[in-house]
Every structure is written in structure tokens, then in C-alpha cells.
Amino acid sequence: MSAADRATSAVKSGAKRLLARTGFDIVRTTHRGGVDDFIPFEATMRAARAAGLSVGDHIDQVMNGTPGATQHTIDELRALGVYAGGPKTVLEIGPGSGRYLEKTLKECTPARYEIYETAGPWANYLVEAFGVVARPTEGSSLAPTPDDSVDLVQAHKVFNTVTFLCAARYFFEMARVARPGGRIVFDVMTEECLDPDAVRTWATKGGTGHGSYPAPLPRGTCVDLFATLGCTLQGSFLAPLGVASTEVLVFGKDV
Ligand SMILES: C[S@@+](CC[C@H](N)C(=O)[O-])C[C@H]1O[C@@H](n2cnc3c(N)ncnc32)[C@H](O)[C@@H]1O
Numbered sequence: 001m002s003a004a005d006r007a008t009s010a011v012k013s014g015a016k017r018l019l020a021r022t023g024f025d026i027v028r029t030t031h032r033g034g035v036d037d038f039i040p041f042e043a044t045m046r047a048a049r050a051a052g053l054s055v056g057d058h059i060d061q062v063m064n065g066t067p068g069a070t071q072h073t074i075d076e077l078r079a080l081g082v083y084a085g086g087p088k089t090v091l092e093i094g095p096g097s098g099r100y101l102e103k104t105l106k107e108c109t110p111a112r113y114e115i116y117e118t119a120g121p122w123a124n125y126l127v128e129a130f131g132v133v134a135r136p137t138e139g140s141s142l143a144p145t146p147d148d149s150v151d152l153v154q155a156h157k158v159f160n161t162v163t164f165l166c167a168a169r170y171f172f173e174m175a176r177v178a179r180p181g182g183r184i185v186f187d188v189m190t191e192e193c194l195d196p197d198a199v200r201t202w203a204t205k206g207g208t209g210h211g212s213y214p215a216p217l218p219r220g221t222c223v224d225l226f227a228t229l230g231c232t233l234q235g236s237f238l239a240p241l242g243v244a245s246t247e248v249l250v251f252g253k254d255v
Pocket residue numbers: 029031033035038093094095096097098099100116117118119122137138139140155156157158161162166
């Protein structure tokens with residue numbers, strides 16, 4: 001080990017000891033595609049309980065300062081008919097705290113809800129609390145899920161935290177597992193979210209730029225790619241992301 005490596009390692013273990021003393025645990029994922037630490041499980045749950053809020057509402061109201069943001073996205077998805085057919089199978093990539101999962105389960109009662117989540121403590125909590133099925137999560141693969149088998153495939157606030165390759169590989173997988181007539185829902189930080197004012201806001205108030213967050217992706221790239229995979233854009237809308245916004249895209253897989 002070089003002197004530089006030893007110094008880095010000492011700083012890292014010092015930071016871990018400090019975090020442990022304050023009661024925080026770092027959730028380290030198995031995947032190295034982008035932001036590899038999700039918010040700490042124990043501390044977030046404790047803070048939500050103390051505030052008398054569900055963990056999702058705590059994240060919206062207290063941590064993000066955007067009360068009602070998750071519910072607004074759900075309302076927009078309902079208006080676009082995403083829950084109209086009563087999805088029987090749902091698959092979510094990167095549900096994290098489950099703030100979208102919880103509200104999705106208020107809109108429909110699927111017989112199977114699969115999650116692919118790299119943060120172990122959060123995945124375990126979602127299995128316990130909501131009876132979902134956690135699939136082994138490596139890179140960008142949905143391999144355990146058969147082709148054409150899922151009514152609603154979704155990912156929220158995931159593809160602006162991972163690398164381009166991670167997102168692109170998931171896109172192919174999402175199109176593969178969606179059943180004909182099913183829906184694919186995800187958000188990306190497109191050019192619709194990146195006018196000069198928004199870029200200035202990110203540059204001046206966007207935090208430390210941890211990992212690959214926030215990673216943009218062109219809207220046309222997504223729409224054109226999904227078209228080649230037999231999926232048509234049915235609607236889109238903006239939702240808050242960090243100090244600016246992200247664009248939620250809703251695709252239908254052609255019958
Ligand atoms: C910014 S969080 C969003 C969490 C949740 N969807 C929400 O909006 O509150 C990104 C989530 O994606 C997860 N994640 C990161 N890389 C992933 C990967 N390759 N596959 C599946 N989940 C991943 C993280 O652990 C985290 O739960």
C-alpha cells in the first residue's frame with residue numbers, strides 16, 4: 001500500500017468511527033455505477049418516527065423540503081392512466097426508502113411487487129414492511145424477471161444518480177420485462193430541466209456533486225431508444241429533483 005493509499009484509508013476509517021459515534025450508518029451498495037451510498041437507514045427511520053411522519057413523508061417534507069412531491073408524481077401518473085388497468089405485477093428499481101412503493105400500493109394491489117435495490121438495510125425493510133420480493137441486484141440486470149411479465153416497471157430518482165452505462169443497460173432490461181400493454185415509468189434530468197437558470201442553480205447550490213449525481217440524459221435519446229424497443233412515449237411531466245427538476249417519462253409497451 002502506498003503512503004497516499006494509507007492516508008486515504010486512515011481518513012476513511014476515522015470518518016466511519018465518527019459516523020458510528022453519531023449513530024449514523026453508511027449504506028454501502030454492492031454496485032459501483034454512481035452514487036454508492038444511500039441515506040442511512042437507522043438514523044432516517046428514527047428521525048421520521050420522532051417527527052411522527054412516514055419515512056417517505058419525512059424525506060419529502062424534512063430532508064428535501066418538498067412536501068407532497070411524491071404524492072404529486074403519483075397523482076400525475078394516475079392522471080396518465082398508469083394504474084387504470086390495475087397492475088398485477090410491479091417491478092421497481094432502486095426503491096430506497098419505499099416512498100413511491102408505499103404510495104403505489106395505495107393505487108393498486110399487485111399480486112407480486114419485485115424490487116431491485118442495492119442498499120441492503122432498505123431492501124430488507126421493504127420486504128418486511130410491505131411483503132415485496134427483493135431480487136439479487138448486480139449492476140443493471142433484471143435477469144431473475146422473465147420477459148414480458150410485468151405490468152408496471154418503474155424507477156424514481158435513480159437514473160440521475162447512476163452512470164450513463166448503468167441507466168442505459170437498465171433501459172434495455174425494463175423494455176424486456178414489461179409485458180405488451182404494460183407501462184414503463186422513470187425520470188431523467190433531460191434538457192427540459194436544464195435551462196440556463198437551472199444550470200446556474202445546480203452550479204451554485206447543487207452541493208458537492210457526490211459521485212455521478214446529478215447525471216443528465218437527453219430526452220430524445222430515451223424516447224428514440226424505447227421506440228426501437230417497441231415502447232411509445234405516452235406522457236411526461238416535471239418533478240422536483242435536488243435544487244431543480246427531473247422529467248418523468250411514461251412509456252407504454254406496444255401490444
Ligand atoms: C436517490 S435514491 C432514490 C430512492 C427512491 N427511489 C426515492 O426516490 O426515494 C437512488 C436509489 O437507487 C439505489 N441504487 C443505486 N444503484 C442501483 C442499482 N445499480 N440498481 C438498483 N438500485 C440502485 C440506491 O440504493 C437508492 O435506493
